[in-house]
Structures are given as structure tokens and as C-alpha cells.
Amino acid sequence: MNKTSILIAALFAAAGFATTASAQELTGTLKKIKDSGRVVMGTRDSSAPLAYTLGGGQYTGYHVEMCDRILDTIKKQIGAPAAKTEYTLVTSQNRIPLVENGTVDIECGSTTNNAARQKQVAFGLTTYVTEVRMAVRANSGLTSINQLNGRNLATTTGTTSVQTLRKHERATGVDFKEIYGKDHADSFLLLESGRADAFVMDDNILAGNIANAKNPKDFIIAGEVLSVEPIAVMFRKDDPAFKKAVDDAIRGMMKGGELDKLYVKWFQSPIPPRNSNMNMPIGPTLKGLIVNPNDRPMEDYAKK
Amino acid sequence: MNYHWEWQVFLRDDGSGRTYIEWMISAWGWTLSVAACAWVLALLIGSVIGTLRTVPQHGWQRVGDAWVELFRNIPLLVQIFLWYHVVPAVFTAFKDLPAFVLVVFALGFFTSARIAEQVRAGIQSLPSGQRMAGQALGLTLPQTYRHVILPMAFRIVIPPLTSEAMNIIKNSSVAFAVSIAEMTMFAMQAQEETSRGIEIYLAVTTLYVVSAFSVNRVMAWIEGRVRVPGTIGGGK
Numbered sequence: 001m002n003k004t005s006i007l008i009a010a011l012f013a014a015a016g017f018a019t020t021a022s023a024q025e026l027t028g029t030l031k032k033i034k035d036s037g038r039v040v041m042g043t044r045d046s047s048a049p050l051a052y053t054l055g056g057g058q059y060t061g062y063h064v065e066m067c068d069r070i071l072d073t074i075k076k077q078i079g080a081p082a083a084k085t086e087y088t089l090v091t092s093q094n095r096i097p098l099v100e101n102g103t104v105d106i107e108c109g110s111t112t113n114n115a116a117r118q119k120q121v122a123f124g125l126t127t128y129v130t131e132v133r134m135a136v137r138a139n140s141g142l143t144s145i146n147q148l149n150g151r152n153l154a155t156t157t158g159t160t161s162v163q164t165l166r167k168h169e170r171a172t173g174v175d176f177k178e179i180y181g182k183d184h185a186d187s188f189l190l191l192e193s194g195r196a197d198a199f200v201m202d203d204n205i206l207a208g209n210i211a212n213a214k215n216p217k218d219f220i221i222a223g224e225v226l227s228v229e230p231i232a233v234m235f236r237k238d239d240p241a242f243k244k245a246v247d248d249a250i251r252g253m254m255k256g257g258e259l260d261k262l263y264v265k266w267f268q269s270p271i272p273p274r275n276s277n278m279n280m281p282i283g284p285t286l287k288g289l290i291v292n293p294n295d296r297p298m299e300d301y302a303k304k
Numbered sequence: 305m306n307y308h309w310e311w312q313v314f315l316r317d318d319g320s321g322r323t324y325i326e327w328m329i330s331a332w333g334w335t336l337s338v339a340a341c342a343w344v345l346a347l348l349i350g351s352v353i354g355t356l357r358t359v360p361q362h363g364w365q366r367v368g369d370a371w372v373e374l375f376r377n378i379p380l381l382v383q384i385f386l387w388y389h390v391v392p393a394v395f396t397a398f399k400d401l402p403a404f405v406l407v408v409f410a411l412g413f414f415t416s417a418r419i420a421e422q423v424r425a426g427i428q429s430l431p432s433g434q435r436m437a438g439q440a441l442g443l444t445l446p447q448t449y450r451h452v453i454l455p456m457a458f459r460i461v462i463p464p465l466t467s468e469a470m471n472i473i474k475n476s477s478v479a480f481a482v483s484i485a486e487m488t489m490f491a492m493q494a495q496e497e498t499s500r501g502i503e504i505y506l507a508v509t510t511l512y513v514v515s516a517f518s519v520n521r522v523m524a525w526i527e528g529r530v531r532v533p534g535t536i537g538g539g540k
Contacts, residue, residue: 093501116499158492182481246462
């Protein structure tokens with residue numbers, strides 16, 4: 001090979017490189033994934049069936065599986081199919097700071113998309129809708145939360161349900177005696193042991209706890225819907241390329257019916273580790289969102 | 305770090321018509337109340353048990369030993385749950401007691417075991433001649449303790465008691481687990497509602513430091529006031 005042909009080859013190579021680069025022009029998180037060959041998914045350990053652990057650093061659930069698929073799609077798009085997905089446990093206290101500071105690239109747990117959080121982070125299209133209701137003993141005959149005026153009611157510290165109850169009390173003038181469990185299992189124990197007459201929480205969490213109770217038939221989900229909360233995956237703000245990639249992947253799953261199948265798998269079939277079944281048919285709000293996806297915050301649902 | 309501070313979060317309404325700062329002050333009150341009540345209980349029981357462990361009667365010594373080992377060997381959080389979930393299920397009389405009282409029992413008994421050990425160490429650090437001298441003067445055993453041994457022993461153990469008093473303020477944070485609206489519960493709940501965890505936790509941390517350090521200063525003041533020159537720990 002003479003000098004000229006080397007030069008020409010080099011020019012072609014450079015031109016070829018330039019075209020690929022301009023075609024992708026990776027920025028933000030997408031660039032980070034391609035450059036580092038890894039992507040970090042933040043997830044939860046006890047938000048079944050959305051995201052939970054099976055022990056030994058293994059995470060699973062509706063949102064975890066959905067995110068695995070989203071990330072696979074994205075990795076292929078940016079030409080880094082071998083990039084490794086790492087899982088990091090987050091809590092409701094640290095999830096936003098960890099996404100902001102780059103420790104976690106995408107959080108797939110049970111995070112409510114609301115206006116306050118949108119000032120700090122961005123959310124994908126809503127992929128689950130939870131309704132705050134109450135679990136009561138099946139023989140209690142309770143059908144509305146206002147029947148609990150002056151009675152004990154359990155909920156969990158560190159959840160939006162606490163504030164929902166506070167607002168409900170102020171709006172309707174009823175007075176509950178709230179008992180705060182330190183986690184959902186603790187709150188459910190308060191209901192089981194009779195210290196509380198109802199457990200107010202997201203319906204999927206109630207269903208999960210009832211499914212795992214000693215005697216699931218003793219408890220039912222009852223009463224009006226106190227609040228509707230869109231749950232979505234969360235990632236860094238001001239990264240439109242990554243948001244578009246995530247949203248496009250979600251849209252694809254919604255159109256192809258893949259998300260419906262995932263829903264049935266996690267909410268209407270036996271799931272590990274105890275092969276319990278949530279028995280929660282898909283709600284009308286989520287059904288509508290699968291047809292017309294959006295990423296509106298919780299506040300928009302309250303207005304109706 | 306380009307974190308956007310938003311301290312105005314404390315002036316926001318929490319949904320019930322009070323601001324977050326009002327809520328935090330009330331939570332601080334709960335923290336101090338739990339700690340103070342548990343401290344009184346712990347000091348009373350701890351002194352008695354610590355003394356029992358040093359009396360000549362073996363029966364009483366055993367009672368003291370059993371108490372200390374029981375409450376010292378079970379983790380505090382587990383004790384809180386035992387008081388809250390198990391005790392009312394076994395003894396129905398406890399069923400109507402508010403969670404506050406149960407937490408004060410749990411925290412007070414747990415700390416009493418630690419104080420008992422310190423009081424015992426203080427008593428045993430005194431030369432045995434003091435006890436003998438008291439008895440030789442014709443004092444009964446209780447009189448010897450009241451007028452000779454305990455006044456010295458308590459002065460000696462003020463430094464570890466200071467640590468214990470500061471600990472009880474920090475340990476009172478476990479009360480959140482049984483629904484006491486104290487500062488740790490405020491922090492966990494308010495950071496969720498406001499999404500301003502860093503501001504909330506910083507403020508709560510400051511209040512814990514201020515509380516514990518105030519206790520430290522009060523104890524140092526007591527230590528200075530009761531000092532007896534020329535004795536162990538008497539200093540100048």
C-alpha cells in the first residue's frame with residue numbers, strides 16, 4: 001500500500017466515523033451508557049409487585065422487568081448491546097438525590113410522578129396507576145372511610161397517604177386516630193392485630209399484603225378512592241434524548257400489547273417468591289393511558 | 305455540588321393548615337418528652353438496680369443481675385416492639401395504654417440496665433473501708449448507702465451518666481416505629497411530602513445536636529456544682 005492509498009483510506013475512515021457520530025450524537029445519559037459500558041438501575045426491595053427483591057441482590061417485579069426491556073432496546077439503539085445493567089437498591093428517602101447526582105441512571109420502583117418532584121427529576125410515561133384506598137377486615141362492614149371518624153386507622157410513615165389523609169380530614173371535618181407503621185408489613189400487622197380498623201394505602205400494596213396474609217379471605221379492599229397517583233420510572237431532568245428513548249421504548253411496548261402481558265404476569269398470576277396472586281385486574285385509568293400515553297403529574301389527576 | 309437549596313420548604317402548608325416548621329417544633333417537643341420521661345424512669349430504676357447488685361444479700365444481687373442482663377441483651381428496637389405488640393396481647397391491662405407510655409417504659413428500662421451497670425461500677429470503685437466504716441459507726445446498711453456510699457458513687461459516675469443522657473435523646477428516635485410523632489418520623493414523612501430531604505434532614509440533625517449538647521452542658525454544670533475537693537473525681 002502506498003502513501004496515497006493510506007491517506008485515502010484514512011480519509012474514508014474519518015468520514016465514516018464522522019457520519020456515525022453525527023447520526024447518533026449521543027448526549028447525557030445515553031453517552032454515559034455507551035462510554036462506560038454500564039447502566040445503573042435503581043430499584044426497591046419491598047414494593048411488590050412493582051419492584052422487590054428475591055434476596056441475594058436479585059430484583060424483580062413489573063417495573064424492573066419493564067425497565068430491563070427498555071434498557072435492552074436503548075442499548076441496541078446506541079450500539080452498545082453489551083452494556084451491563086447494574087441494580088442498586090434505593091429507598092424513598094434517597095432515590096431522588098441518587099438520580100440527581102448520577103449514581104442511578106433510571107429508577108424503576110414505585111415513584112409517584114408529582115409536580116414537586118418534576119422540579120428535580122424527570123419521569124417517563126405513566127406505566128402504572130395506583131389508587132389510595134383502605135383495607136379492612138371482611139366482616140367489619142366498613143364501606144366508607146368517613147365511618148372511621150374517631151377510630152384508629154393505620155398507614156405507613158414516609159408515604160404520600162399520610163398527607164392524603166390529613167387533607168381528607170381537613171376537607172371533610174372527620175377526625176381519624178392515625179397510627180403510623182414503620183413499614184407496610186408493620187401497618188398491616190396493626191390491622192391484623194386489631195389495633196387499627198383500617199389500613200389506608202396504595203391499592204397494589206394493600207393487595208400484596210392481603211395476598212401474603214395468613215388468611216387472605218379475612219381482609220378486603222373497600223371504600224372510596226382517596227387519591228389517584230401515576231407511577232412512572234424516573235431519571236435525570238434536562239436530558240431530552242434519554243427521555244425520548246425511554247418514552248419511545250414504553251410506547252412500543254404499549255402499542256405491541258407487551259405491557260398488557262407484563263401487567264397480567266405481575267398482577268393477575270402467581271408471582272415469586274410465594275406464588276401469591278394479587279388478583280388485580282387492570283383499572284380504567286391505566287387502560288386509557290395504554291391507548292393514549294402521557295406523563296402528566298399527580299396534580300392533573302386530582303382536577304379530573 | 306450545584307444543589308438548589310430551598311429552605312422556604314419549612315413555611316409550606318402540610319395540608320392540615322400548619323406549616324412544616326410548626327410540625328417540626330412539635331416533633332422536637334415529642335422527642336424531648338419521650339427522652340425526659342424515659343430518663344427519669346431510667347435513673348430511678350437504674351440507681352436501685354445498680355445498688356442491689358452491690359448489697360451483701362445474694363438474693364437481691366441475683367434480682368439486679370437478672371434485670372440488667374434481660375434489658376441489656378435485647379436490641380432496643382426489638383424491646384420497643386415487644387412492649388407495643390406482645391405485652392398488650394399477653395397482659396390485657398396494657399391494651400389501653402397510649403404508645404407514648406409504652407415507649408417510655410421500653411426506652412426507660414433499656415437505659416436503666418446501662419445506668420445500673422454504671423452505678424454499680426461507681427459503688428465498687430470506692431474503697432471497701434468506707435462501707436465498713438459506716439457500719440462500724442452503727443449505721444444500718446440502707447443508712448450506709450444513703451449517707452456514705454451513694455453520695456460518692458454518684459459523683460464518680462456523672463461522666464458516663466452524661467453520655468447516657470445524651471444517648472437517650474438520640475435513642476428516642478426509635479419511637480417513630482410505634483407511631484410517636486417525634487423528629488425522626490417528621491423527617492421521614494416531611495421529606496417524602498416535600499421532596500426536600502436534604503433541607504429537612506439537616507434541620508432535624510441540627511435539633512438533635514442542639515438537644516444532646518444542651519444536656520451535655522447541663523450535666524457538666526451539675527458535675528461542677530457537686531464536686532467535692534480532695535475526693536476521686538473531685539479535681540481542684
